[in-house]
Structures are given as C-alpha cells and as structure tokens.
Amino acid sequence: MELSFCxxxxxxxxxxxxxxxxxxxxxxxxxxxxxxxxxxxxxAVDDLAEWLCFAFSLPNGDKFALQREAQHPPTSGFLLSVTIGLFSEEAAKQVTAALDVHGARVLEVSGEVTR
Structure with missing residues (x-):
C-alpha cells in the first residue's frame, strides 16, 4: 500500500x-x-504526564502524532499513534520516511498490527 504524503x-x-x-x-x-x-x-497534559507532541494531517484526513514524555522519557524514541487508515507496519515505515528527518527509523511495531 503506497500512501501519498504530498x-x-x-x-x-x-x-x-x-x-x-x-x-x-x-x-x-x-x-x-x-x-x-x-x-x-x-x-499536552494528561493524568500520567506532560507530553511533547508533533501532530500531522494528510489531505485525505488521516492523522498521526509523535509523542514523548516531556520530563522523564523512558526511551529516546517517540510513540507513533495514527488513525485507522495508517494502522499498518508499511504505513509506519512510510510515515517515518515522510518526516524528512535524517536517521528516523521504526524501532518496533505494535503487536496489534497484522503483518
């Protein structure tokens, strides 16, 4: 599945x-x-913590966000959360590439994703 990030x-x-x-x-x-x-x-602030958040939208309405605990992140990475149209391992790779940031890569994919 090739998504358009234009x-x-x-x-x-x-x-x-x-x-x-x-x-x-x-x-x-x-x-x-x-x-x-x-x-x-x-x-963003919730019951758990304060979060750094980078949110994005595609022209087709799909959205995604990179989130990381602001004060004491347990990892150097960011959590990628997406709308249903982007919920696949391939989409995770394409989103990461579309960020246009050198060295960005997928470390692990949710076990809920059908491969």
Missing part, C-alpha cells in the same frame, strides 16, 4: 481526537532534528 502538514495537537488514534510504533528520531524540520512541539 500535502503533509503539521497541525495543533488539539485537532487530534484521542479516541480516533491508536498506538502503532516506537520511532527513533532525534528531538532536535524534529525541532529543526517541524518547529517546536505542542505540550
């Missing part, structure tokens, strides 16, 4: 509907490289 745009974290996205993968990507390419992250 028109990929950064959106405010508030535009994500949390019930519409689910965890897909752990992505290794350098935080300062994300800053340089996509600007400062949004800050």
């Amino acid at each position: 028109g990929l745009r950064r959106i405010p974290e508030e535009e994500l509907v949390l019930k519409d996205i689910r965890y897909l993968a752990l992505i290794e990507v350098d935080l300062s490289s994300l800053y340089r390419r996509w600007g400062r992250p949004d800050i």
Whole structure:
C-alpha cells in the first residue's frame, strides 16, 4: 500500500481526537532534528504526564502524532499513534520516511498490527 504524503502538514495537537488514534510504533528520531524540520512541539497534559507532541494531517484526513514524555522519557524514541487508515507496519515505515528527518527509523511495531 503506497500512501501519498504530498500535502503533509503539521497541525495543533488539539485537532487530534484521542479516541480516533491508536498506538502503532516506537520511532527513533532525534528531538532536535524534529525541532529543526517541524518547529517546536505542542505540550499536552494528561493524568500520567506532560507530553511533547508533533501532530500531522494528510489531505485525505488521516492523522498521526509523535509523542514523548516531556520530563522523564523512558526511551529516546517517540510513540507513533495514527488513525485507522495508517494502522499498518508499511504505513509506519512510510510515515517515518515522510518526516524528512535524517536517521528516523521504526524501532518496533505494535503487536496489534497484522503483518
């Protein structure tokens, strides 16, 4: 499945509907490289922690977000959460490439993904 990332745009974290996205993968990507390419992250707060968040939208309406605990991240990577149209191992690889950040790669994919 080849997805089109033409028109990929950064959106405010508030535009994500949390019930519409689910965890897909752990992505290794350098935080300062994300800053340089996509600007400062949004800050989201939930019952667990404060999160750095980079949210994106595709022209077809699919959305995805990279999230990482702000203060004490347990890993150097970012959690990739996506809408259902992007919920596949292949989409995780394509999203990572579309970030246009040198060295970004998929570290692990959710066990819920059918391979």
